[in-house]
Amino acid sequence: MPSEYFNVPLRHVAIGNQDEFRQPGAVKAALAEFFSTLIFVFAGEGSGMAYNKLTGDAPNSPSGLVAAAIAHGLGLFVAVAISANISGGHVNPAVTFGLFLGGNISLFRGILYIIAQLLGSVVACLLLWFSTGGLETSAFALGAHVSVWNAFVFEIVMTFGLVYTVYATAVDPKKGEIGIIAPIAIGFIVGANILAGGAFTGASMNPAVSFGPALVSFTWTHHWGVLGWASGWWWSCWYCL
Amino acid sequence: MPSEYFNVPLRHVAIGNQDEFRQPGAVKAALAEFFSTLIFVFAGEGSGMAYNKLTGDAPNSPSGLVAAAIAHGLGLFVAVAISANISGGHVNPAVTFGLFLGGNISLFRGILYIIAQLLGSVVACLLLWFSTGGLETSAFALGAHVSVWNAFVFEIVMTFGLVYTVYATAVDPKKGEIGIIAPIAIGFIVGANILAGGAFTGASMNPAVSFGPALVSFTWTHHWGVLGWASGWWWSCWYCL
Amino acid sequence: MPSEYFNVPLRHVAIGNQDEFRQPGAVKAALAEFFSTLIFVFAGEGSGMAYNKLTGDAPNSPSGLVAAAIAHGLGLFVAVAISANISGGHVNPAVTFGLFLGGNISLFRGILYIIAQLLGSVVACLLLWFSTGGLETSAFALGAHVSVWNAFVFEIVMTFGLVYTVYATAVDPKKGEIGIIAPIAIGFIVGANILAGGAFTGASMNPAVSFGPALVSFTWTHHWGVLGWASGWWWSCWYCL
Amino acid sequence: MPSEYFNVPLRHVAIGNQDEFRQPGAVKAALAEFFSTLIFVFAGEGSGMAYNKLTGDAPNSPSGLVAAAIAHGLGLFVAVAISANISGGHVNPAVTFGLFLGGNISLFRGILYIIAQLLGSVVACLLLWFSTGGLETSAFALGAHVSVWNAFVFEIVMTFGLVYTVYATAVDPKKGEIGIIAPIAIGFIVGANILAGGAFTGASMNPAVSFGPALVSFTWTHHWGVLGWASGWWWSCWYCL
Structure with a gap:
């Protein structure tokens, strides 16, 4: 089968089996998600x-957005590429949940993935905190004049585009x-969206x-909740119809 | 047939059949064009x-052009990639019209695509207007000392390059x-051209x-007309000879 | 044969035949080189x-180099991609000459290509001159404290890297x-080198x-000669041994 | 075997044979590593x-990081692409050592590669020194408030990501x-990491x-040692289990 390097085990919602935790394939896949994230x-x-x-905590600028877009776009591309063969290359709880709803991953394996992703993000932030000499891992924040509802819709549209891209190019x-x-x-749609939503x-x-920097800097504003829940994944299922 | 993920149904101009509106394939393709746009x-x-x-409506700058080029280049690449298998990945009325002239899409399906593309752009601008807290969706404008005829030729050359790329890499x-x-x-030629023409x-x-931001901000200067018509698509047919 | 979308007609130096000018394949290939350039x-x-x-003719800056690198890198990638199947995607007299020395193109066809490339560059600059409202198509110039010999070596190393890339990825x-x-x-090595040599x-x-902007702005400093001759193509032949 | 353009000769640690120095394949591979580096x-x-x-030795800035990330990301991508078929596309002593530990290259061939890589870097810096009219090839330095241990961990994490990517996408x-x-x-993970670690x-x-600029500018601070040793390669072997 050509181009089949993404794991697509199921085609309908499934609970899975708690024995999966003990299978080497599931553990290796979770490890791959951990390292990729x-x-x-x-x-x-x-x-x-x-x-x-570099800027002494200056406000964001077009150059800063370009740097963020390139770093996230290239980084996510590589993270997906290096885990695609092993875990399917989710690197994102929203993607894992969207694929669960579409019947492409079982509940137990999905939970395993999400734990691995959250852990990977936390460990990355701890390593950053240490290796930068103790700088703050700045949590996500809303721009001026942007309400929680504005941000909620913004994140829904962007996450919808991301999960749609995963379905159309990797799962279909x-x-x-x-x-x-x-x-x-998958990496570049995130890069493009950062130039808009950043x-x-x-x-x-x-x-x-969102979770790793929030935990390590211990910043729990309402922003975290908004960004954590504003996942457009349930909209993306028109593709799997 | 290798690499055949672009729909290439016809090889000569065709009217198509109004029944196509009721076919699930045509509707799904139009939906794909809507979401991609x-x-x-x-x-x-x-x-x-x-x-x-970020800049307080400052004039454009090299950093701003780079941000625009990356956002449009990466965004169009992804938009074409996620609809290529379903609709052929046009995401652009100029491309649809060029493919119609080249006999690669029927008239009815082409109209359906263009309506979907215009709607997708309008809905994107409405979502941006809401989720940014009511900021203006700025319409296209000409630079200082650029006449309508200058802009007309500029857009013709750039659109010619885009449609040529579609023919040479996807349709041929x-x-x-x-x-x-x-x-x-296809995405990157738009990114490169923005660094020149932006x-x-x-x-x-x-x-x-051009249409979405013009409608949502209700700005109907002559620029819209120029940019809307300056489509080099009819020049691109040397390729399909 | 997999991946064989680059024309590789010969494997040793050949004069070719003046009848090639009348062959439709050679004319179509020259047209493809013209449009790609x-x-x-x-x-x-x-x-x-x-x-x-945008900057009022300010001196170059890191942002300006980034914009130039992206525009040339993406533009050359696309230009090579859209002509690869027809002409082999040279888009560069240095590449054509290097491939002639390596025996991959005949003398007559090579001359045809180079004429088409120079014409394409001149027409592009004329179109830019008109569509920008008469702005100067700025010719290449040396940086401060850079002698002609410095620039000569600089261009040799960069062109060597480009022709090497053509051999290793397209011709081999x-x-x-x-x-x-x-x-x-092929496009991206030019983008990377611009960030150094620009x-x-x-x-x-x-x-x-170099030729198009020099002709249209009629600027014939020694720089043109240096940059025109500093082609590392004859070094690149270790690959074809 | 599809996609097999990376040389993967061995699957366990091997000393190799000093006769390899006289084999044309090993010499050609070392030459490819030299030119790629x-x-x-x-x-x-x-x-x-x-x-x-361009900035008169200004401190680094977001624009400067973007330029460095693009130059290294695109340059390494091309360097790997043009040597992948001949030498496996290491272009990095850390990668060569990591592949030796994983049993994918013999000791003698690995030493040959590393010598070629160091020489390639030195020659590149000499050419830069000459062709820029004698500018300093600035060696790597630590940012303010970054201790040697911070930098050590930083480089370990980044090099780990790079070698992991080589294993997952090229060797596996x-x-x-x-x-x-x-x-x-492989190129783009370096580009992404530069935006963080630069x-x-x-x-x-x-x-x-690190070695080329340090030798040509003759700057031997402790930084060189840290960056030279902070190679996360030995961590990357979980993949080859």
């Missing part, structure tokens, strides 16, 4: 900390050779990306 | 609004494996991209 | 003119699947790219 | 010297079609990249 968050969150260091069994460039597409909501599109 | 315009137009927000039956990277090429004409190359 | 130079040279317009019969991403590699020599690596 | 370091280090020239025999885009992934440690991830 770690590598992605290290580059992405680290680029934000580098911006703060009719995807054909477009699957070869699927990791690039100035308004921080453009997380990924609860794990 | 929405995702593309949301990232592209949103990046311009982010620039205006002899394209071979270059088709695998066709969505990247300072002079706004570098639309896409009537849908 | 036009599209590439329009985006690349246009990005420099946009920088001058053992290239395998790397050929699928060859147009990306501040010192202008980073042409391409006599056609 | 030369091309990569020329673009990457040259972009840093261009930044210093189960990589499938992801191998087609492996050179892009402000703190210089983000070398590559002893050869």
Whole structure:
């Protein structure tokens, strides 16, 4: 089967089996999700900390958005590429949940993935905190004049675009050779969206990306809740019909 | 047939059949065009609004052009990639019209696509307007000392390059494996052209991209007309000879 | 044969036959070179003119180099991709000459290509001159404290890297699947080199790219000669041994 | 075997044979490593010297990081692509050592590669020194408030990500079609990491990249030692289990 390097085990919602925790495949897949999320968050969150260091915590700027977009876009592309063969390359609880709803991953394996993703993000932020000499892992925040509802809709549209891209290029069994460039597409839609949403909501599109910096800097404003829940994943299921 | 993930149904101009509106394939393809254009315009137009927000509506700058080029280049690449298997990945009335002239899409299906593209752009701008807390979806404008005729020629050359790229990498039956990277090429020629034309004409190359912001901000200067009509598509047919 | 979308007609130096001028394949290939060079130079040279317009002819800056690198890198990638199937995607007299020395193109066809490339660059600059309202198509210039010999070596190293990339990814019969991403590699090595050489020599690596702006602005300093001759092509033949 | 353009000769640690030095394959592979590293370091280090020239040795900035990330990301992608078929595309002593530990290259061939890589970096810096009219090839340095231990951990995490990417996309025999885009992934993870680490440690991830500028500018601070040793390669072996 050409281009079939994404795991697509199921085609309908399934609970899975708690024995999966003991299967080597599930553990290796969770490890792959852990390392991929770690590598992605290290580059992405680290680029934000580098911006703060270089500019003395200046407000965001077009150059800063470009740096953030490139760091997250390239980092996510690589994170998806290096785990695609092992875990399917989710690197994002929103993607895992969307694929669960679409019947492409079982409940137990999905929970395992999400725990691994959250852990990977936390470890990446701890490593950043240490290796930058104790700089703050800045949590996501809303721009001026952006209400919680504005941000909620913004994140829904962006996450919808991301999960749609995952379905269309990686999961769809009719995807054909477009699957070869699927990791690039998945990374680059995040890069493109950051150039729009970065100035308004921080453009997380990924609860794990929000969770790590929030935990390590212990910043629990309402923003975290908004960005964590504003996942457009349930809208993306028109594709799997 | 390798790399055949772009729909190439016809090889000569055809009227099509009004029954196509009722076929599930045509409706699904129009939906794909709608969502792809929405995702593309949301990232592209949103990046311009982010620039205006971060700089306090400052004049454009090299950093701003880079941000616009990356947002549109990556966004269009993804938009083409996620609809290539379903609708052929046009995401642009100029492309649809060019493919109609080349006999690659019927008249009825083409009209359906163009309506979907325009709607996708309008909905993206409405979502941006709401989720940014009511910021203006700035319409395209000409640079200083750029006449309407200058802009007309500029847009013709850029749109010609775009439609040529679509023909050479996605439609040409002899394209071979270059088709695998066709969505990247289609997106990136727009990114490259924005770095040239963005300072002079706004570098639309896409009537849908011009239409959404113009409607939502209700700005109908002559620029819209120029950019809407300056489509080099009819020049691109040397390829299909 | 996998990935064989680059024409590789010969494997040793050949004069060719003047009848080739009358063959439809040679004429179509020359037309493809003309349009590809036009599209590439329009985006690349246009990005420099946009920088001058936006900054009021300010000296170059890191942002300006980034814009130039992206415009040339993406533009050349697309220009190679859209002509690879027809002409082999040279878009550069240095590449054509290097492939002639390596026996991959006949003398007559090579001359035809180079004429088409120079014409494409000139037409692109004329179109830019008109559509920007008469702005100067700025010719390449040396940075401060950079002598002609410095620039000569700089251009040799960069052009060597470019022609090497063409050989290794597109021409080498053992290239395998790397050929699928060859147009990306060819474009991106130019993008990377511009970030180094753009501040010192202008980073042409391409006599056609130097010739068009020099002719249209009628600027014939010694720089043109240096950059036109500093082609590392004859060094690149270790690959074809 | 699809996508098999990376040499993967062995699957366990091996000493190799000193006769390999006399084999044409080993010599050609070492030459490929030499030229690839030369091309990569020329673009990457040259972009840093261009930044210093354009800004008058200003402190680093977000624009400077973006330029460095693009130059190194694109340059390494191309350097890997053009040597993948011949030498496996290491371009990095850390990668060569990691592949030796994983049993994918013999000791003698690995030493040959590392010598070629160091030489390529030195020659690139000498060429840069000459062709820029004698500018300093600035060696890597630590950011303010970054201790040697901070930098050590930073480089370990980044190099781990790089070597992991090499294993997952290029070496893994189960990589499938992801191998087609492996050179892009390998280059782009370095680009992403530079946007994070460039402000703190210089983000070398590559002893050869550190060695050339240090030798040519004769700057031997403790930084060189830290960056040279902080290679996370030995951590990356979970993949080859």
